[in-house]
Amino acid sequence: MNIKMMNGLSGFMLVLAVAFPAASFAQTVDLLQAVQMSLNADPRVKEREQLVESARALLEEAQANDGWRINANLFVGLAPAVSGGFYQGGATSGTTPRTDGPFPGGLSDWTSLQVALIKPLFTFGKIKHYSEAAEGNIDVKRGDVRISKADTVMDVKRAYYGYLTARDSRRFLEDVQNRLDSALKRVSQNLKDDNGESKQSDLYAMQAARGMLGKYLSQAKAIEKISLNGLKVLTGVGMDADLQVADDSLTPVALPKDSLAELQSKALQDRPEMAQLEAGMRARRALVAAKKSEKYPNVYAGIVSTANYASRRDRLNNPYVYDPFNNVGATPVVGVKWDMAFDVTDAKVAQEQAELEALNYKNQYAQAGIPFQVSEAYQHVHANYQALQDLAEGATAARRWMISSLADFNAGLESADKVADALKTYALTQAEYLKTVNDYNMDVAQMYRAAGELK
Template sequence: MKIFRTLLLTSALLVHAVVISATEIPSEKKMLLSLDDCIRMALKTAPELGEAQADIDLTASKLGEAQAYRYPRFEMTALLGPAPGARREDFLRTDKEFAFKELTWFAGTDATLIQPLYTFGKISENMKAATHGIEVDRSRKEQRSHEIALKVQEYYYGLLLAREMKELVLEVQETLDKAREKARKLIDQGSDSADELDIYKLDAFTGEVSKYREEALKGEALALAALKTRLGLPIDTPLDITSQRLFTVDVEAPPFEALVQKANERRPEFHQIAEGLKARSALVEAAKANYYPDIFLGALLSWAYAEDRDRIHNPYISDQFKHLSGGVALGARWKLDFGITGAKVAAEQAQYNRLLSTRDYANANIPLQVRKFYLELKEAENSIAATKSAYTNSKKWAVTALANFDFGVGPAKEIFEALQAYARMRGAYFQSIYNYRIAWANLDYATAESLQSLAK
């Protein structure tokens, strides 16, 4: 029974320990959900998608910031404070002494308006980088959606597998109960084909099967709890699934080459890398733009007023406490940093080169991933046929052994061996169907088909 126990433990371990939400949602009726319903609900409540959307919003804000640099920037400084008094007649005096009693108050404002005209790509390239960055984050969100759909399918089919294993244990236990009842009847009738030793063996085997039944019940409860958690439901929510049995689908997998082509066309990772390369290329150009000046149109307005100061109307003399001046000019601002710009360009170029390596890795490994899932599907299909034939024959063996025991012509040992073989092969059959469904789910994930049916 070691292999039987392993299968039961496998079904229990198909789900992971997860944190259960403490929020309680009252429900009077049991929720009955199909696989598509579960995926839709998980996509609505998944915190990972909320994080991904926040990343999109953050990158969109960076795009808004880059766009804002195209518009004029206005800066104003206002001052209010004491100023010495001054009269016209004191203009040529060089011995006028400072006196506190002659202090007055002044108010002044300096305002500048800068309109960028040409920045050699600093603004446009950062806008381009942010635009492609948004597409990167959207692709990353789509990728997480496919991962969530795959995880829901693992939990959903894991629950079905746990229930199939539970039913198998109950079936074996029922057969053992019938065999024990028959053995006790033969002993009471004084038959030589059964003795107390057979009763002891049957009781020992029944106790072992009871242990497996408890493990199967635990696996079912854990699988259901994991599914509820993935759907964002409290642990005490009445929930069940519409599917009753694990079954295969009468669909033939497309050729491997077609699957790879579909993966190359649809996988969000490829779109993510392509947009990321465009964003990184724009950031490299934006960093190089710092080698060049910014051309701008500037306007200046300066005003100051003091009560006890006479205004001097002389273009060669400016009174910082009482004046009005302004103007418009074409300007250039150029910052030389002796190596800092070059280092920033090198850093952005390194990030671009890193993404090129990521693209090469994806080009090599995503087709390998598709092949792995494709071969797993073919293996599962063959295993289903083989284990079905094996458990069917072992079932016939068990029925024959039980009938022989009933007629008093067969030993109880035959029942144990037949039931062990039946349980092992029947469990392997269910495991093969589970592997088959998960292989299909993995293929859908690898070719970005996971959410296609939900959109129909």
């Protein structure tokens, strides 16, 4: 292929890309890919991640209280207008002082600026304890992210396995319905020919079985579509996208080899809820200490300055006379500042102490409740695994019964009602098998989630 042909092909592919966007092409994903896509796209996870950033900002705010701060106040008002020196006419001697005239003999604009540049030197642990509480809050929010991700994984598995279950149910129900339609057609023809091979009751039995199959088939089609749409939403491709799953059929996952004791021990160490409780108690202890430190003052150093200016007041160059409307000054300071209401502070300490005790009781409950959750999921896994073995044998036998009954019916050796029973039994047994596979797979997922594993 020469360069000219390659350029022409590239242009043609570009036209195709514009005319048919990527969303119009089928995208096939397996379960792991669907989980990863959903974790990247789920806005619930992103929301929790932003709350972590908010918690980090609170920590920065707490730590920033140890730095310089400025308090400034600037306003414009009115002051009496005066002119001249300390004595009338500006003379340095005499006994008649300057007068301002009967107020309001004159008014002047007055601009005032007060500035304090302060840095805390010692706060009796306030900044330290509030910073520790903020750090604990960050860890709590991180736990929320892990929980949200675990929820997303469970939602994806529920949609993925639900889709496979519904699709396989639809496929085998359509197969059973086709077989039943063939038998129903044969019965109708026999009745029409009046050859005595079929009775009217055979027709009714077949029609009743078909009605039941039609109900289950309609439900399977609806669940198949709902599950696939849910998977599209979770993965972020959009409901209009053409998404397909890589698995050809629903199969049970491998039976976990972990013992119950191992899973329970892992859960107490790895569950995000346990990490959240530890972080929450750490934060509450720090808040109790911070509220107690509110009883003590803050020691600080800084610079305090003031400046006042009135345009219609002459400045007094006399160190013994102070004009509050026309002056300037600044000084370094070291001070102690209290800002406390005794009864209110005691109430806040009691509140934080009660919150800490509540977390202690919650921790005790978690120590007992989490192993129970693991045990519950573990028992469901093993119960459904055993049920799968029995249902697999039953579904195989039911299919053989259905096929042999249809063969005998076609040979005139079996009645239609027996064939209908065989068809219904196979449909119900196979449907229950698929449902149990779905339940088993979800139980395994729930067991790992209860143990604190994101898989």
